[in-house]
Amino acid sequence: MNKVSKLTPIQKRRQRGAFSLLFLSFASLIGFGILQKNTAPVTYKFVLEKEWIAINEWTLDSRTGSYGFSCAALIFAIWAIFQFRRNKKIQLQSALGGFAILMAFLCWAASGKMIPFTGLLQGALLLSVPLIFGAMAGVLCERSGVINIAIEGQLLAGAFAAGVVASLTQNTTWGLIVAPLAGALISLILAVFAIKFSIDQVILGFVINVLVIGMTNFLYKKLLIPYQNTWNSGPILSPIEIPILSKIPLLGPIFFNQTIIVYLMYLIVAVIHLSLFKTRWGLRTRAVGEHPTAADSVGIKVNNLRFRNVIFAGLVAGLGGAYFTVGAVGAFGKEMTAGKGFIALAALIFGRWSPLGAVMAALLFGFADNLQGILSITGTPIPSEFMLMAPYIATIIAVTGFVGRVRAPAADGIPYNRGGSH
Amino acid sequence: MSVELRGITKSFGALVANDGIDLRVETGEIHAILGENGAGKSTLMNILYGLLSPDSGQILVDEKPIIISEPSDALAAGIGMVHQHFMLIPVFTVAENIVLGHEKVNGFGVLDLEKARSEIARISKEFNFDVDPDAVVETLPVGIQQRVEVIRALIYNAKVLILDEPTAVLTPQETDELLQVMKNLKKQGTSIIFITHKLREVQEAADRITIIRRGKIVGTALPTASQEDLASQMVGRPVDLTMNKSPAKIGKTLLEISNLTVTDSTGRELIHDISLDVHAGEIVAVAGVQGNGQTEFARAILNLEEHVSGSILVDGKDILGETVRGSLHSGIAFIPESRELDGLIGSFSIAENLILDTFDLAPNAKGLLMSPNTVTNEAVKRITEFDIRSQGANELVSSLSGGNKQKVVLARELSRPVKIVVASQPTRGLDVGSIEFVHEKIVQERDAGRAVLLFSTELDEVFALADRIAVMYRGTIIDIVPATISRSDLGLLMAGVKPKVSS
Ligand SMILES: Nc1ncnc2c1ncn2[C@@H]1O[C@H](COP(=O)(O)OP(=O)(O)O)[C@@H](O)[C@H]1O
Ligand SMILES: [Mg+2]
Numbered sequence: 001m002n003k004v005s006k007l008t009p010i011q012k013r014r015q016r017g018a019f020s021l022l023f024l025s026f027a028s029l030i031g032f033g034i035l036q037k038n039t040a041p042v043t044y045k046f047v048l049e050k051e052w053i054a055i056n057e058w059t060l061d062s063r064t065g066s067y068g069f070s071c072a073a074l075i076f077a078i079w080a081i082f083q084f085r086r087n088k089k090i091q092l093q094s095a096l097g098g099f100a101i102l103m104a105f106l107c108w109a110a111s112g113k114m115i116p117f118t119g120l121l122q123g124a125l126l127l128s129v130p131l132i133f134g135a136m137a138g139v140l141c142e143r144s145g146v147i148n149i150a151i152e153g154q155l156l157a158g159a160f161a162a163g164v165v166a167s168l169t170q171n172t173t174w175g176l177i178v179a180p181l182a183g184a185l186i187s188l189i190l191a192v193f194a195i196k197f198s199i200d201q202v203i204l205g206f207v208i209n210v211l212v213i214g215m216t217n218f219l220y221k222k223l224l225i226p227y228q229n230t231w232n233s234g235p236i237l238s239p240i241e242i243p244i245l246s247k248i249p250l251l252g253p254i255f256f257n258q259t260i261i262v263y264l265m266y267l268i269v270a271v272i273h274l275s276l277f278k279t280r281w282g283l284r285t286r287a288v289g290e291h292p293t294a295a296d297s298v299g300i301k302v303n304n305l306r307f308r309n310v311i312f313a314g315l316v317a318g319l320g321g322a323y324f325t326v327g328a329v330g331a332f333g334k335e336m337t338a339g340k341g342f343i344a345l346a347a348l349i350f351g352r353w354s355p356l357g358a359v360m361a362a363l364l365f366g367f368a369d370n371l372q373g374i375l376s377i378t379g380t381p382i383p384s385e386f387m388l389m390a391p392y393i394a395t396i397i398a399v400t401g402f403v404g405r406v407r408a409p410a411a412d413g414i415p416y417n418r419g420g421s422h
Numbered sequence: 423m424s425v426e427l428r429g430i431t432k433s434f435g436a437l438v439a440n441d442g443i444d445l446r447v448e449t450g451e452i453h454a455i456l457g458e459n460g461a462g463k464s465t466l467m468n469i470l471y472g473l474l475s476p477d478s479g480q481i482l483v484d485e486k487p488i489i490i491s492e493p494s495d496a497l498a499a500g501i502g503m504v505h506q507h508f509m510l511i512p513v514f515t516v517a518e519n520i521v522l523g524h525e526k527v528n529g530f531g532v533l534d535l536e537k538a539r540s541e542i543a544r545i546s547k548e549f550n551f552d553v554d555p556d557a558v559v560e561t562l563p564v565g566i567q568q569r570v571e572v573i574r575a576l577i578y579n580a581k582v583l584i585l586d587e588p589t590a591v592l593t594p595q596e597t598d599e600l601l602q603v604m605k606n607l608k609k610q611g612t613s614i615i616f617i618t619h620k621l622r623e624v625q626e627a628a629d630r631i632t633i634i635r636r637g638k639i640v641g642t643a644l645p646t647a648s649q650e651d652l653a654s655q656m657v658g659r660p661v662d663l664t665m666n667k668s669p670a671k672i673g674k675t676l677l678e679i680s681n682l683t684v685t686d687s688t689g690r691e692l693i694h695d696i697s698l699d700v701h702a703g704e705i706v707a708v709a710g711v712q713g714n715g716q717t718e719f720a721r722a723i724l725n726l727e728e729h730v731s732g733s734i735l736v737d738g739k740d741i742l743g744e745t746v747r748g749s750l751h752s753g754i755a756f757i758p759e760s761r762e763l764d765g766l767i768g769s770f771s772i773a774e775n776l777i778l779d780t781f782d783l784a785p786n787a788k789g790l791l792m793s794p795n796t797v798t799n800e801a802v803k804r805i806t807e808f809d810i811r812s813q814g815a816n817e818l819v820s821s822l823s824g825g826n827k828q829k830v831v832l833a834r835e836l837s838r839p840v841k842i843v844v845a846s847q848p849t850r851g852l853d854v855g856s857i858e859f860v861h862e863k864i865v866q867e868r869d870a871g872r873a874v875l876l877f878s879t880e881l882d883e884v885f886a887l888a889d890r891i892a893v894m895y896r897g898t899i900i901d902i903v904p905a906t907i908s909r910s911d912l913g914l915l916m917a918g919v920k921p922k923v924s925s
Contacts (some may be wrong), residue, residue, distance in 0.1 A: 012689065122781050278533055279527065279531050279533060280525040280531070281524060282533075283518060283525060283533060284522070284523075284525075285513075286511070286513075286514075287511050287514070287522055290511045290512070290514075291509075291511045293509065294508075294509035294510055294511055294522075295522065295523070297471070297473060297493045297503070297505065297509040298493065298494075298497070298509070298522050298523030298524070298574075299494025299497055299523045299524075300523050301490060301492075324490045379452075384428070391888070397720060398605060410512070410513075418473060418474070
């Protein structure tokens with residue numbers, strides 16, 4: 001028999017979050033501070049280009065840094081415990097604590113080396129871009145009640161179409177126009193089979209992914225490799241510097257010196273988030289994702305709306321796919337999306353099916369990925385396989401404290417047929 | 423506005439749910455449609471509301487034929503509906519639910535809920551509803567949720583309002599209030615189609631009554647008709663609505679429940695600190711509005727719930743934490759709420775269903791093998807004893823009618839040596855004849871010295887059977903009262919109100 005606890009689920013989650021943070025802070029203090037033998041200085045390099053105020057670099061003794069940040073983390077953890085006692089949110093404390101532990105870790109791992117801090121964040125953003133596009137496609141589908149496992153396939157189709165068309169026309173704009181259409185085409189398959197024929201959506205998405213991977217691999221081998229000069233040597237987009245904004249110290253070069261795809265991403269995220277919670281379309285979309293029968297009974301055409309949203313999702317994911325080719329390297333590579341579509345799905349869930357939440361989760365994943373990359377280049381005391389794991393573990397812990405009630409839209413994945421239930 | 427249905431027919435596969443139905447509802451009348459569960463009432467109304475399309479037939483509004491193929495057509499024609507299963511989005515606020523499908527937006531395309539808020543306030547005031555437009559629907563009690571549906575229909579100017587079994591989820595007081603609201607609406611000229619199978623409500627509110635049986639209209643009546651008359655039309659044969667039972671001969675305590683608390687997997691309390699004794703030779707009815715924890719309470723006694731604390735003594739022995747099988751064999755007969763889901767295996771024969779809990783014990787089994795002949799012979803005896811109308815012991819249970827399915831459950835549970843009978847909504851969805859049978863059986867069990875714990879949401883059933891009544895409200899027993907309590911006091915208790923002086 002389980003003993004009945006007096007805490008509500010939210011309180012329990014906060015308790016878990018606060019105590020995990022406390023534990024991690026201690027671990028950080030011991031591991032990165034007390035057991036630290038290296039005292040070589042660590043250098044954080046900030047400057048990228050021409051911000052208004054150039055913070056150049058910041059050098060500090062590695063051991064002092066680890067101690068300092070770990071102690072800061074401890075304080076945040078204790079603060080979080082107080083917050084929990086007073087039955088308040090611990091989001092801010094978890095975020096600050098997590099950041100402090102990360103810095104302590106960096107002081108330890110990069111002892112005697114240099115960390116390109118701005119570059120770290122910039123790279124993180126770039127690695128998150130496809131995740132964010134993918135997660136937005138997920139939001140559009142799942143909020144209206146259609147599970148989209150095919151994000152991976154949509155990204156890949158977008159990447160392929162953009163790369164090939166940009167190469168044939170030698171024009172990135174055509175690539176950007178065709179990529180969303182390719183994504184939408186994949187969505188069309190999903191929509192027709194999931195909505196019209198009520199096929200199991202998980203299996204369907206899986207099959208679509210296999211289909212797109214197979215198709216692109218085939219074309220890659222038969223077309224893109226032999227005729228590389230015409231078919232697979234597209235131009236890439238160049239970054240656009242936004243006047244004033246790009247000069248903001250630290251943030252400017254990260255966010256406002258990017259290609260058009262990234263700016264479109266900002267726009268898409270903002271539009272989807274606001275629309276979902278503030279407009280007629282958003283209300284109806286959430287309604288059909290939660291209780292389609294009720295939506296139907298007030299005259300909403302459930303399956304039409306679902307169909308449209310799935311197609312929108314394809315447009316978004318397809319555009320995200322273009323980032324792999326015209327947005328980054330130009331040429332298409334075999335299976336170049338490398339599972340990003342699935343990580344986007346994870347970001348969607350960690351983000352609680354909210355657009356902004358998913359963006360946060362995607363940024364966290366992107367940061368983890370990039371940190372791992374940078375540290376394995378600068379060289380760290382730990383094997384890179386562990387480096388790959390650590391950020392995700394931290395993410396999961398962060399999620400236990402951050403994420404409130406995790407609940408998918410109630411009708412997610414359930415086809416709607418009128419009269420099917422009574 | 424008047425509505426006329428002509429020759430409406432609708433089949434689901436081989437089942438004809440509506441068979442050539444003609445119905446006319448006049449302007450400003452309350453027209454009751456009376457029929458047993460499964461008679462086809464909801465089907466007919468869903469057709470009128472555009473949620474189902476009829477195989478044949480015609481709908482006329484104010485004598486003009488119209489085509490209703492979508493709910494939006496019905497709404498546009500002035501037909502509103504309060505559904506048997508509410509059509510509200512649980513995670514939306516009241517205002518969001520009400521504007522859904524008819525949203526107003528400002529110049530930027532942003533939703534404007536202000537108009538809806540003021541409309542809700544206006545109608546709330548007019549009908550004395552107490553509804554907060556910004557409350558999230560899933561946090562509201564069902565009675566209020568229903569009002570949200572009524573408000574919605576009124577905001578969209580429904581001239582014909584369909585209420586599909588609106589009282590099933592209400593306390594008696596809420597029911598009275600709803601009937602009053604219906605009368606007020608009628609005064610304003612709204613026509614109301616009121617669906618129910620409760621005779622008392624029909625007599626109180628209806629202007630005219632149409633009775634449906636097995637998809638066909640079998641008659642019309644006026645509210646002055648007697649209950650016996652209405653019931654026999656509904657059922658298709660004469661019925662006797664009174665139940666005769668002798669005073670209880672109370673023996674020792676057989677079931678002793680103390681401090682029983684049940685939570686769900688997230689730690690939310692479903693039932694809280696329930697203590698209740700049931701003695702040999704008495705029927706204790708647990709009354710309450712649907713969804714106040716009765717289901718979990720009944721399941722917890724059989725150890726079907728996972729997170730339980732407290733104690734459950736069966737004849738002095740604590741069975742909490744036992745296996746389900748152990749609980750059954752400690753001497754409890756269990757008639758579960760859903761016979762199809764929990765009581766029977768549809769694809770098994772009657773004989774097999776009769777031994778689900780004793781298949782491995784003598785005389786049903788010898789060592790590792792079952793004894794099919796014994797099993798069949800026993801089954802044949804039960805079939806006669808419990809009057810199970812079937813084609814024999816080997817007929818599949820799924821092809822039996824609801825009443826006969828329930829008799830199979832009773833035959834299995836009551837043929838074991840038991841001390842306690844736990845019956846959860848044992849007559850839900852049954853025809854009148856089967857209800858009589860089940861009631862007689864329950865009284866027989868009591869008179870044979872068993873302790874009976876009966877869960878029921880039907881007041882008539884509670885008053886017909888109970889010796890004592892325990893009232894459940896929001897997961898606790900708020901009072902235990904003698905069966906002589908008045909209907910209105912019991913109604914108040916079911917709504918969570920303890921009368922100051924209880925007589
Ligand atoms: N969508 C459906 N599919 C198959 N059978 C149905 C469906 N809806 C209702 N039925 C069947 O039609 C009959 C009438 O149901 P219903 O109209 O809900 O009855 P009532 O509302 O009078 O209780 C029942 O036997 C029911 O099982
Ligand atoms: Mg019904």
